[in-house]
Amino acid sequence: MKIVVCIKRTPDTETKIRLGEDGVSIDPNGVKFIVSPYDEFAIEAALQIKEEAGSGEVVLLSMGGDETQETLRQGLAMGAGQAVLLKGNPGVDALATAKALSAELRGMEASLILFGMKGADMDQQQVGPMAATLMGLPCATAVSEFDLAGETLSCRREVEGGAEMIEMDLPAVVTLTKGKYEPRYASLKGIMAAKRKPLEEKEAQGGESRLIVRDLAYPPERPAGRVVGEGAETAPELVRLLREEAKAL
Amino acid sequence: MGDVLAVVEQREGNIRGVSCEVVSVAARIAEGLGGTAHALLIGGSGVSAGASDMGRFGADKILTTEAEALGDYHPQGYAQVVSEAVKSGGYRGVVFAATAQGKDLSPRVAALLDVPLASDVTDFRVEEGGIVAVRPVFAGKAFASVTFTASPALLSIRPNVFPAQEIPAGGGVEPFEPSELDPGAWTMRLKEFQPSGGGSKDVAEASVVVTGGRGMKGPENWGLLEDLRNALGDDAALGASRAVVDAGWRPHAEQVGQTGKTVAPKLYFALGISGAIQHLAGMRTSGTIVAVNKDPDAPIFQVADYGIVGDLFEVIPRITEEIQKLKAGD
Ligand SMILES: Cc1cc2nc3c(=O)[nH]c(=O)nc-3n(C[C@H](O)[C@H](O)[C@H](O)COP(=O)(O)OP(=O)(O)OC[C@H]3O[C@@H](n4cnc5c(N)ncnc54)[C@H](O)[C@@H]3O)c2cc1C
Ligand SMILES: Nc1ncnc2c1ncn2[C@@H]1O[C@H](COP(=O)(O)O)[C@@H](O)[C@H]1O
Numbered sequence: 001m002k003i004v005v006c007i008k009r010t011p012d013t014e015t016k017i018r019l020g021e022d023g024v025s026i027d028p029n030g031v032k033f034i035v036s037p038y039d040e041f042a043i044e045a046a047l048q049i050k051e052e053a054g055s056g057e058v059v060l061l062s063m064g065g066d067e068t069q070e071t072l073r074q075g076l077a078m079g080a081g082q083a084v085l086l087k088g089n090p091g092v093d094a095l096a097t098a099k100a101l102s103a104e105l106r107g108m109e110a111s112l113i114l115f116g117m118k119g120a121d122m123d124q125q126q127v128g129p130m131a132a133t134l135m136g137l138p139c140a141t142a143v144s145e146f147d148l149a150g151e152t153l154s155c156r157r158e159v160e161g162g163a164e165m166i167e168m169d170l171p172a173v174v175t176l177t178k179g180k181y182e183p184r185y186a187s188l189k190g191i192m193a194a195k196r197k198p199l200e201e202k203e204a205q206g207g208e209s210r211l212i213v214r215d216l217a218y219p220p221e222r223p224a225g226r227v228v229g230e231g232a233e234t235a236p237e238l239v240r241l242l243r244e245e246a247k248a249l
Numbered sequence: 250m251g252d253v254l255a256v257v258e259q260r261e262g263n264i265r266g267v268s269c270e271v272v273s274v275a276a277r278i279a280e281g282l283g284g285t286a287h288a289l290l291i292g293g294s295g296v297s298a299g300a301s302d303m304g305r306f307g308a309d310k311i312l313t314t315e316a317e318a319l320g321d322y323h324p325q326g327y328a329q330v331v332s333e334a335v336k337s338g339g340y341r342g343v344v345f346a347a348t349a350q351g352k353d354l355s356p357r358v359a360a361l362l363d364v365p366l367a368s369d370v371t372d373f374r375v376e377e378g379g380i381v382a383v384r385p386v387f388a389g390k391a392f393a394s395v396t397f398t399a400s401p402a403l404l405s406i407r408p409n410v411f412p413a414q415e416i417p418a419g420g421g422v423e424p425f426e427p428s429e430l431d432p433g434a435w436t437m438r439l440k441e442f443q444p445s446g447g448g449s450k451d452v453a454e455a456s457v458v459v460t461g462g463r464g465m466k467g468p469e470n471w472g473l474l475e476d477l478r479n480a481l482g483d484d485a486a487l488g489a490s491r492a493v494v495d496a497g498w499r500p501h502a503e504q505v506g507q508t509g510k511t512v513a514p515k516l517y518f519a520l521g522i523s524g525a526i527q528h529l530a531g532m533r534t535s536g537t538i539v540a541v542n543k544d545p546d547a548p549i550f551q552v553a554d555y556g557i558v559g560d561l562f563e564v565i566p567r568i569t570e571e572i573q574k575l576k577a578g579d
Binding site: 011013014016017019024026037038092093094095096098120121122123124125126127128129130131132133134137138139140141142144154158159160161162163164165166167168169172177178179209210211212213214215216217218219220222223225226227228229230231232233234235236238239241242243246248249 | 324325328348349350352353355356357359360361363364365366367368369381384385386387388389390391392393394395396397398399436437438439440441442443444445450451453454481501502504507508509515516526527530533536537538539540545550551552553554555556557558559560563564566567568570571572575
């Protein structure tokens with residue numbers, strides 16, 4: 001069985017974000033980039049399925065600049081077999097990204113296509129279900145765990161107030177959230193092996209972006225926090241402030 | 250011309266509170282564009298009964314689609330109906346709620362209509378006849394203002410951020426007939442819904458959130474937080490930090506933060522939480538933030554509107570007691 005995992009290069013979640021001079025992007029200097037955390041869940045899920053089946057292949061797909069090679073190598077080091085880099089500049093228009101990815105995915109003939117639930121940069125939560133819709137494939141989003149029995153996938157999807165169980169037949173698309181698939185660390189051997197694994201490069205065939213970033217700004221400063229006091233005796237004053245000043249009670 | 254469609258959510262036939270926010274936002278955008286707001290409600294038979302209520306929040310007209318197969322949310326069925334309604338109404342904008350359902354549905358509709366979507370929007374304005382949407386990026390470390398060069402503009406709005414404004418409008422209810430629905434052709438099958446235990450409000454929907462961190466020391470101490478939540482009323486929910494979820498003290502459904510839920514309640518209690526950047530990512534747009542921590546240098550105090558430095562095992566019961574007194578006096 002062929003499993004394709006779409007991964008994105010994003011800043012490390014610990015990174016301090018500095019705005020670039022153009023006013024519409026961040027300054028990449030000094031930023032550490034990683035495989036977006038949800039995409040690591042997706043890689044882990046793919047590797048587990050392959051290991052359980054004892055056969056199959058896991059292919060990584062990413063759209064990005066030359067530096068995305070490094071990101072794909074990190075995924076290969078976890079255990080994926082090969083990677084495809086679509087050279088392009090993914091912007092804020094997730095539909096343009098979904099078009100570029102699905103154009104490639106159509107020719108890959110995967111049984112299962114995995115995405116992260118959201119990228120840790122633009123936090124859009126869009127690309128997976130968009131790509132699936134463009135390809136006419138079923139897609140379960142925000143899945144924490146799934147089972148494959150023959151050609152049927154049973155997915156557990158986390159929603160407000162509970163979980164939905166969804167069934168669909170292969171080929172299918174799943175977007176992963178945190179749950180069963182705690183990503184493994186790449187071993188030294190894995191990192192060495194990754195250097196020799198095939199990584200194919202192509203130009204991305206995407207549409208133009210029709211969502212335009214006009215400006216990027218730091219979050220509005222929260223008014224400076226205030227320590228009301230120390231210890232339990234402060235509780236009445238806190239509750240008074242919540243009621244009278246913040247009008248939150 | 251400048252009409253805007255609000256996509257309303259229901260569960261078991263009841264319209265969800267967040268939909269009032271969605272309709273008011275649609276009405277305000279429509280006003281800026283010189284049009285009117287419509288609402289679309291999809292559900293099982295009889296769902297139209299409560300629909301006219303959306304008129305109070307600014308819907309001039311409420312379209313309803315009732316079908317046996319649409320009683321519960323189905324991604325493919327709902328995406329078909331919404332995209333057909335958008336096409337037939339010639340809307341300039343479509344507003345969804347950024348709930349689990351809205352986040353699942355809106356990208357599918359965007360793909361069917363071939364237009365871009367701005368998700369999890371926390372602010373907007375209408376400028377020179379176009380919509381500018383403001384949304385957090387990089388886990389809330391920056392905010393991007395985005396504009397659309399395709400129409401209609403699709404937006405999903407973060408729950409609890411916008412007020413559900415009373416904007417009286419026509420509110421007439423009309424059926425919307427989609428083209429033939431063919432559930433047999435839907436390739437996804439909804440097997441069951443498993444409600445999470447406790448039956449309390451979900452952390453992403455509640456207007457008050459009480460979150461416990463590693464400072465709580467162990468799951469056996471959660472009674473303290475439950476007491477506080479109960480004192481705060483029906484609209485309060487429990488949350489947890491990742492440290493707590495990873496330790497197995499609480500379910501992942503309660504996790505707030507980058508790899509959990511993003512919440513923006515009116516009131517957020519961070520109790521025994523250090524305030525790591527990934528936690529802040531999930532709660533920094535909350536209305537009022539209260540922190541209790543024994544470490545005066547904990548980063549959570551930098552974002553907390555009100556902080557108490559102290560031992561939470563002493564402080565929390567006192568807060569609960571004071572709130573109970575207050576509520577008893579109301
Ligand atoms: C990729 C990634 C994603 C992540 N996603 C999330 C996420 O979604 N959500 C999340 O929360 N974290 C997330 N984290 C983890 C995050 O970095 C922190 O480790 C986590 O938030 C810490 O949880 P905590 O504040 O409960 O624990 P700690 O950092 O251990 O803080 C406990 C606090 O309790 C205080 N305390 C202890 N005892 C008492 C007492 N008796 N009275 C009062 N105060 C007391 C301490 O002073 C301390 O400040 C993520 C990390 C990574 C790398
Ligand atoms: N440029 C990209 N290349 C490959 N996969 C991507 C890209 N952008 C997004 N994705 C995938 O889509 C998921 C959701 O991203 P987003 O909609 O941007 O939050 C990510 O977790 C990835 O799996």
